[in-house]
Amino acid sequence: MLIIDCEKCTACGVCETSCAFGAISVPEDCAVVNESCTLCGACVDNCPEGALHIHTIDKHPQTDISDYSGIMVFAEYRHGKIAPVSYELLGIGRKLADKRCVQLIVILPGGKVTEYTDSLIAAGADTVLLAEHPFLEQFREDVYANILETVIRQYKPEVVLAGATAIGRSVIPYVATAVDAGLTADCTRLEIREEDGTLLQTRPAFGGNIMATIECPQTRPQMATVRPNVMAPAQPDPSRSGEVVHLPLTEELLQSQVEVVETVSSADDQVNIQEAEILVAGGRGLESAKGFTLLRELAVELGGSVAASRAAVDSGWIPYAHQVGQTGKTVSPKLYIACGISGAVQHAVGMQSAEIVVAINRDKNAPVFDIATYGVVGDLFEVIPELIKRLQEVKNDAGE
CATH class of the missing domain: 3.30.70.20 (Alpha-Beta Plaits)
Structure with a gap:
C-alpha cells in the first residue's frame, strides 16, 4: 500500500x-x-x-509449487446465461493447457447451472466443477470466494483465470489474498513458459503508455483477471467429452455476511456495449449531454449502440455503462465511430480492436486519426446530420 x-x-x-x-x-x-x-x-x-x-509485504517462496498443475477458469453465470468472457477465457486457457500438457478445469457457481456443462466442455474444458445451490443464484462475494478458495486448495491449479468484470474484480482479489497468491489485474495478453509454467501476464501500465509483462515465479496459483473482448473464444467442438463434478457444498461454505434484500435492474444495467457490432462514441467535443441525442439518432440509423469517453462520463452527460477505455470497457465492434474524441491512449486501449474506426474531429492533429481507418476533419454537429440524412436516403432508395 x-x-x-x-x-x-x-x-x-x-x-x-x-x-x-x-x-x-x-x-x-x-x-x-x-x-x-x-x-x-x-x-x-x-x-x-x-x-x-x-509498503510491501514480504512473501516467502512456496516450497511446493511443483504440486500445482492445470489451468482453472472461473466461469460467470449472470442474467440467465454464461458471461461471454468465460468462453474467451476458455479459448486462451485451452492454449495454455495444451502448451503445458495439463488439464483445463472450469469452476461454475450458480443456482441452476447444470445445463451449461456441455457448452463449457465443447468450448475446451476437460473438467467442469459445478457449485450448484439455490443460495448461489444471487452473487455474494464472500460465498463465491469461500468456494473458489476451497476448490483451489483441493485441485491446486498452477493458473487461475477470471474475467475483469464487476464480479471478477470483486471476488478474485479476495481469493488471491486468501490463498497467498500473486494476481495481475486487467490483462490483455497471456502466454506461458513451457519449461517452468511461468505465466506471462501483460497489461497496460502508467495510464496505458506502456504494456507491462508481469510474472509471479515464486507462488502458485498464478492468478489473472482478463479484459473482456481481448481474447478470442475457441471454436466450439460438440464432439468433445469431459468430466462433470458436482461439488459438495457445506453449510460452512455457504455462510455469508451479506443479505440480498432486493435485486433491481435499471435500464443502464441492460446496456452492453461489449456485445455491440456498431458503436457511435462521443467525447468532450459533444460539449453537453444534448450532443448524445445526435449520436443516438446516428446509432439508430446504423442499428448500433452509443458509447462514450471518460471525459463525457465524468461530465455527467451519459452513464458509466457506456464508457470505453482503460477505466471503462474494452470493445471490439465491427464499426466504431469516434465523435469529438481526441484519442488519448487511455481511450484507445479500450477500442483499438475494432475492425473499422471512423474518426470525426475538428482538430486535424488529434491522436485519434493515428488509429482511425477513415478520418473526417470537421464539425461533428455538421458532419453527423449530413451522415444521418444520407443514410436515410439510402434506406429510402432501397425501399426499407
Whole structure:
C-alpha cells in the first residue's frame, strides 16, 4: 500500500500532478490517496520531501509449487446465461493447457447451472466443477470466494483465470489474498513458459503508455483477471467429452455476511456495449449531454449502440455503462465511430480492436486519426446530420 507521511508532506501538489490515475489529491495540508492507486511508484519518485513510500509485504517462496498443475477458469453465470468472457477465457486457457500438457478445469457457481456443462466442455474444458445451490443464484462475494478458495486448495491449479468484470474484480482479489497468491489485474495478453509454467501476464501500465509483462515465479496459483473482448473464444467442438463434478457444498461454505434484500435492474444495467457490432462514441467535443441525442439518432440509423469517453462520463452527460477505455470497457465492434474524441491512449486501449474506426474531429492533429481507418476533419454537429440524412436516403432508395 502507499504510505503518506503527513509530517514530511508539505502539500506541494507534485504527487497529484504526477499521478496518471488521479489517485492522489491534496485537499488541505497533506496528500490523500484513493482506491484508484495502482502502486506504480510515480508519486514516490517525484516527491521532493520523501513523504511517500510503498509498503510491501514480504512473501516467502512456496516450497511446493511443483504440486500445482492445470489451468482453472472461473466461469460467470449472470442474467440467465454464461458471461461471454468465460468462453474467451476458455479459448486462451485451452492454449495454455495444451502448451503445458495439463488439464483445463472450469469452476461454475450458480443456482441452476447444470445445463451449461456441455457448452463449457465443447468450448475446451476437460473438467467442469459445478457449485450448484439455490443460495448461489444471487452473487455474494464472500460465498463465491469461500468456494473458489476451497476448490483451489483441493485441485491446486498452477493458473487461475477470471474475467475483469464487476464480479471478477470483486471476488478474485479476495481469493488471491486468501490463498497467498500473486494476481495481475486487467490483462490483455497471456502466454506461458513451457519449461517452468511461468505465466506471462501483460497489461497496460502508467495510464496505458506502456504494456507491462508481469510474472509471479515464486507462488502458485498464478492468478489473472482478463479484459473482456481481448481474447478470442475457441471454436466450439460438440464432439468433445469431459468430466462433470458436482461439488459438495457445506453449510460452512455457504455462510455469508451479506443479505440480498432486493435485486433491481435499471435500464443502464441492460446496456452492453461489449456485445455491440456498431458503436457511435462521443467525447468532450459533444460539449453537453444534448450532443448524445445526435449520436443516438446516428446509432439508430446504423442499428448500433452509443458509447462514450471518460471525459463525457465524468461530465455527467451519459452513464458509466457506456464508457470505453482503460477505466471503462474494452470493445471490439465491427464499426466504431469516434465523435469529438481526441484519442488519448487511455481511450484507445479500450477500442483499438475494432475492425473499422471512423474518426470525426475538428482538430486535424488529434491522436485519434493515428488509429482511425477513415478520418473526417470537421464539425461533428455538421458532419453527423449530413451522415444521418444520407443514410436515410439510402434506406429510402432501397425501399426499407
